Amino acid sequence: MTIKVGDKIPSVTLHTMTKEGPKPISSDDIFKGKKVAVFGLPGAFTPTCSAKHLPGFLKKAAALKKKGVDEIVCVSVNDAFVMGAWAKDQKVGKKVFMVADGDANFTKAAGLELDLTGRGLGLRCQRFSMVVDKGVVKKLNIDPPGTFEKTSAESLLADL
Ligand code: BEZ
Numbered sequence: 001m002t003i004k005v006g007d008k009i010p011s012v013t014l015h016t017m018t019k020e021g022p023k024p025i026s027s028d029d030i031f032k033g034k035k036v037a038v039f040g041l042p043g044a045f046t047p048t049c050s051a052k053h054l055p056g057f058l059k060k061a062a063a064l065k066k067k068g069v070d071e072i073v074c075v076s077v078n079d080a081f082v083m084g085a086w087a088k089d090q091k092v093g094k095k096v097f098m099v100a101d102g103d104a105n106f107t108k109a110a111g112l113e114l115d116l117t118g119r120g121l122g123l124r125c126q127r128f129s130m131v132v133d134k135g136v137v138k139k140l141n142i143d144p145p146g147t148f149e150k151t152s153a154e155s156l157l158a159d160l
Contacts, residue, residue, distance in 0.1 A: 002111035002142075009135050010109035014075070015100040017084025027106060030099070031135040034070040037156055039129040040107070042114055043121060044078045044086035048148050053127065054090055060153035061095040067160040069131075072096045077104045077124045101125065114145060129156045 003010075009031050015022045030036065039057060041049040057064075057072055064072060072095065076083065080100040087098045101107050107125040114124045129151040131139040139159045141150040149155075 005137050005140055007137050009132055012105035012109050015080040017080040022080035031132055033134055035068055036071045036073055036132045037064050037069045038073045038132055040075040040125040041127050042124045044076050044082045052148055056153040058095050060157055063157055073099055075099045075101050077101050077107055127151050
């Protein structure tokens with residue numbers, strides 16, 4: 001079942017790239033006591049994600065933080081090496097915390113799977129955005145596969 005407004009974010013293990021290599025991080029640690037803007041997408045380095053979705057959040061990072069967001073998190077079903085390389089390529093710096101959901105733990109627990117089997121991508125994550133306050137979903141937007149409208153940084157900013 002797809003996660004909805006009012007639900008608690010699932011407790012799962014994710015990974016992030018660090019100077020020392022990939023490190024596990026729990027979703028509980030990411031969301032604890034914070035207001036977090038989260039967006040998920042079908043894949044690092046894919047066209048819409050690289051040209052629009054992530055760049056939009058980089059552009060609006062300061063505006064989101066001005067509206068009370070403590071952290072901006074990007075989730076994708078990719079490994080931490082790929083997420084780290086994408087972060088460098090997109091000059092993410094500290095604006096967005098890049099989280100690898102390589103085992104799709106978060107994606108599956110949140111019911112946000114996108115099955116791209118047959119297109120060479122396997123199980124991925126739907127394009128979504130959320131505002132999560134202290135671990136509870138306050139806003140949720142999901143774009144139907146192949147579209148990019150409701151989940152932009154601009155839309156989430158308007159929701160706040
Ligand atoms: C997308 O950005 O929607 C997408 C990317 C890769 C494969 C399929 C869809």
